[in-house]
Amino acid sequence: MTKRLLMKAAAFGLVAGLLTPAAALADTLPERFADLYEAAKKDGEVVFYTSYRQETSTAVLEFWRNTFPDVRLSIVQKQTLDLIPTIEAEKAAGRTNPDVTFISQRFILNSWRDKGWLTAHKVRDFDKISGYFREDNGYFTAVGATLLSAAYNPKVYPDPSVLPNKISDFLDPKWKGKIVFSDPRTASSQLTWFQTLLAHKIIDWDTIAGLAKQDFLFTRGNAESVRLLVAGERDLSPLISSQNVITAREKGQSIESYILEEGVVANEQYLAIFEGGPHPAAAKLLLEVLSSAEGQEVVSKAGSYIPTHPDTPIPGGLPRLSDLKIIVADQDIGGEASEAFLQKFDEVFNRQ
Template identity: 75%
Template sequence: MLIDKRSLIKGAAALAFAAGLAAPLTSARADTLPERFANLYEAAKKEGQVVFYTSYRQETSTAVLEFWRKNFPDVKLNIVQKQTLDLIPTIEAEKAAGRTNPDVVFISQRFILDDWKKRGYLTPYKVRDFDKIGGNYRDADGNYLATAATLLSAAYNPKVFPDPSVLPKKITDFLDPKWKGKIVFSDPRSAASQLTWFQTLLAHNIITWDTIKGFAAQDFLFTRGNAESVRLLVAGERDLSPLISSQNVVTAKERGQSIEAYILDEGVVTNENYLSIFKGGPNPEAAKLLIEVLTSAEGQEIVANAGSYIPTHPDAKTPAGLPKLADIKVIVADQDIGGDASQKFLEQFDAVFNRQ
């Protein structure tokens, strides 16, 4: 079911988080990945493995692992899977101990990669399709490349609101007293996406602390994460939210649950995920092969379908029900998430909401 077009940005395609995954990979490509990267594959075979630190969900890791085994059976893919905010201190601790364990890293915090670039942790490498991927989604020197994005958009229960035209159109519309006691929101102390959303909107002057004080008067029901917020919306315990991650909405809709997402007039914050090669990693040739594969259109489709991501490669098909990045007004999340700025935000946020 398509979302009411009145809720979309000017000229944007309707955003509908429909059930089901995207169609199979395109069959018109002239060569296979093993053929395209035959020389890299031969070099990687001599190393025999590649170590991948990633914040993928389990189903995404499983899909990538199966795809890799099928196409590159002579190079073992070793996946270390953690949340981004857990991966970062793990890598920092390993570097402090004089070790570089990963060959390739996939995380969602660009400012961390910029810091690692300055500290000489990363190996610049421009993949074959580097010039096809938009400048917003890559480091100019090739130190990192965004291959997947999620939307941090508003959501609601369509059983409660069969006519979506009555929904809030702007962030400040959620301050209307009629929404008091009806809003669910994940706690930015436990949900990184909510923390990203708040810090990004403040940095871009889209909201102010007065807006957040207005939220505090609306009797928000806080949850620990997006999955729980979805559950409460679907159950009818709350009716709408200014923010739920698109991954969770798509997953719920695939299960036939009653939830829809839509984009507010200000645009939508996107949470990009980046790939980078680590300097001094144990398998440098295999690292190049892995990052070539995961940044290719085929690789991005595998990840997008398994994890409900939006690919950044223009030739990669977007999963059903998700918009192309080019069709929406994107608010780039380029803030220091998880660092000192986040701690200061959370302290002020707790004070506004009178939380001890």
């Protein structure tokens, strides 16, 4: 499905209507993973470090308690850019506290793999998950993704054909004073978006300098950007995370997403097991369950993620990843490259 068709369908609505739920699997998860469950019972617990939102953690906890009551699930929840230094500080102190982690930064997992911090485990449905969304040897597996796509208020623009089609279209003076954008210093998705587009030469610093002339209204995060769009204080944005848009739409608020001609940055969410974690059998069980069609359905519904498992129904209002032109977000986010970017970004936007 093309970007033009997506826009005519009021962003993602048509795609959702064309999709049908997958047939229920014949066996239950405790039956499918009976051997792992028995081994995990001896561990008694599994410790999960995650960047889930609170509602997602709550849904996973309830699902786990109902399905695997003999193994306690303990969740440590932090934002990604806080979770990474927490884990690295614990490792520097000689401790491996988590069994499994869920984060969005692939380059970090590559680094941890190369340091010997991760355990390779190819899940049962490894071959069903698209090649890019898994590490070849099973050191980490993507179980969901969010889209970093454009958004607008349809009450202001009932005809989406008038919206900017490309990133460069946002430089048109007619959009000056109408754009809201989350600050890349406080919103990791915006930082990811800029660094990824620069790395793939989709934009350059002249593009960013042009955006700086458009009187952006900066917010601290995607949720605040959504609020301002819905309230009519600003009209559109080149980037708001699909999670926040879907959450607002479910509440009946006036906001839609659409895909620009350049494609869309997908922010993948990965699971990985830590080598030397305190509960190795339970870690494998958790990885298997959250990678399964049923596990991904729980997470995708609660967190508005797009699942990577082909048998998992797509949450309403979201497309399949295979239908999109994905711009791979494979950059070092949060490290020295990010700090150099932010310093130059502040200079271009005259935020000294």
